[in-house]
Amino acid sequence: MPRVLIADDQPAVIEALRLLLKGEGFEIKAVASPADVLEALSRQTFDAALIDLNYTRDTTSGQEGLDLLARVREIDATLPVVVMTAWGSVGLAVEAMRRGARDFVQKPWDNERLLSILRTQVELARALRTGARLEAENRMLRADGEGARPLLIAASEAMQPALELVRRVGPSDAGVLITGENGTGKEVIARTLHALSPRASKPMVTVNAGALSEGTFESEVFGHVKGAFTDAKAERVGRFELADGGTLFLDEIANVPLNLQPKLLRVIETGEFERVGSSQTRRADVRVISATNADLKEEAAAGRFRQDLFFRINTVEIHLPPLRERPEDIEALAGHFLQLHAHRYRKELRRGFEAAATEALRRYAWPGNVRELDHVVQRAVLLARTDEVKAVDLGLQPVREMGERRLEEMSLEEVERLLIQKALKRFGGNVSQAAEALGLSRSALYRRMQKYEI
Numbered sequence: 001m002p003r004v005l006i007a008d009d010q011p012a013v014i015e016a017l018r019l020l021l022k023g024e025g026f027e028i029k030a031v032a033s034p035a036d037v038l039e040a041l042s043r044q045t046f047d048a049a050l051i052d053l054n055y056t057r058d059t060t061s062g063q064e065g066l067d068l069l070a071r072v073r074e075i076d077a078t079l080p081v082v083v084m085t086a087w088g089s090v091g092l093a094v095e096a097m098r099r100g101a102r103d104f105v106q107k108p109w110d111n112e113r114l115l116s117i118l119r120t121q122v123e124l125a126r127a128l129r130t131g132a133r134l135e136a137e138n139r140m141l142r143a144d145g146e147g148a149r150p151l152l153i154a155a156s157e158a159m160q161p162a163l164e165l166v167r168r169v170g171p172s173d174a175g176v177l178i179t180g181e182n183g184t185g186k187e188v189i190a191r192t193l194h195a196l197s198p199r200a201s202k203p204m205v206t207v208n209a210g211a212l213s214e215g216t217f218e219s220e221v222f223g224h225v226k227g228a229f230t231d232a233k234a235e236r237v238g239r240f241e242l243a244d245g246g247t248l249f250l251d252e253i254a255n256v257p258l259n260l261q262p263k264l265l266r267v268i269e270t271g272e273f274e275r276v277g278s279s280q281t282r283r284a285d286v287r288v289i290s291a292t293n294a295d296l297k298e299e300a301a302a303g304r305f306r307q308d309l310f311f312r313i314n315t316v317e318i319h320l321p322p323l324r325e326r327p328e329d330i331e332a333l334a335g336h337f338l339q340l341h342a343h344r345y346r347k348e349l350r351r352g353f354e355a356a357a358t359e360a361l362r363r364y365a366w367p368g369n370v371r372e373l374d375h376v377v378q379r380a381v382l383l384a385r386t387d388e389v390k391a392v393d394l395g396l397q398p399v400r401e402m403g404e405r406r407l408e409e410m411s412l413e414e415v416e417r418l419l420i421q422k423a424l425k426r427f428g429g430n431v432s433q434a435a436e437a438l439g440l441s442r443s444a445l446y447r448r449m450q451k452y453e454i
Helices: 011-022 034-043 063-075 090-098 111-144 157-169 186-196 214-222 258-270 296-301 307-313 327-344 355-363 369-383 399-404 412-426 431-438 442-451
Strands: 003-007 027-031 048-052 081-085 103-106 176-179 204-208 247-251 272-274 281-283 287-292 316-319
Touching: 003 011, 003 034, 011 027, 011 111, 027 034, 034 063, 048 063, 048 111, 063 081, 063 090, 081 090, 081 111, 090 103, 103 111, 157 186, 157 316, 176 186, 186 204, 186 247, 186 287, 214 258, 258 272, 258 307, 296 307, 327 355, 327 369, 412 431, 412 442, 431 442
Parallel strands: 003 027, 003 048, 048 081, 081 103, 176 287, 176 316, 204 247, 247 287
Antiparallel strands: 272 281
């Protein structure tokens, strides 16, 4: 049912419009002043607004209505505004259209013309809003890469408890927290949960909190209006809104700034949020799946993560073991990545891995887990000179052998990569503890891990 906001200071006009529009299937919100219009817009969204240009302050010039039109456009540029005037001034109507009104009607109005204008503007506004949302979704898909149907390669005994939980909670709307070391496949599990849910036909939208600064997190998640800050040159739809009806995947949730965690808690609990720079409350129906490699109980005890937020996202916890604890899966995973990258780079590798290469894959410690295995195989596919991947193509060098080289024989990047690998191994893949030991922030360590494909 289209929702229309009506503003006029004459009760008789309001009542006449209410009777007309309700009978035609419109939902009406009626107010009597510009201040009431702004208050209504701050509380809910509308499909169209029908506003008078003359109020009690000035009943002839229409200036009060023109000022109101400008304010409405600032709050919601996609809201179609139809103006009304009892004076039939063509010049005033033209000025209102120049300032952003979509159409105008003269009092007393023709019922059929008024209804036709409103129906047209409601349809146009919905098309514009849908177009803006699709454009934002497409932009995000181009940036994130289109998620293929998730493929779970997990035959090892260590992965079975996680897979059982996935099967049981996937079809529900329950909030899920996925834990495990960096690179263990948390996003694949999140995509599988989404694919198993009734929301599978709707989008799954990802937010990597580890890659966002405190200044951009709120805009990315909740969106912003034009002019909300210096670089806000256009309105932006936030990722929570884009996920409406689907799933929001909050990766590395431990990195959400502490001062923004109450806002995140509120939107998860109520589905309500405001874009940055706007007081208008919006709603979205979203299932939230979170992931982290941090110990959130420990983070909450240390005051770095809100305990109430932890309880809210942790209805069910799925823990993923590191790759070193599921060696039975290494060969199958490597074979999958080999096929994937051979197809991508149009290379014929019919013989797969030579025996020595397979043995090297099994013996390596994989501090970067499945993600590191993926990168190693990708590099090997590019370097392979025959139709078989050799051990030398993998470039795997045990950490202890690298450590035996003198530092002066290593590049700065090799030293930094080695130190990061050692720190991660020392703390069992816990990024928070490794970052602290290295004197880095979590986000700085994540950037280096991505750089070195760890």
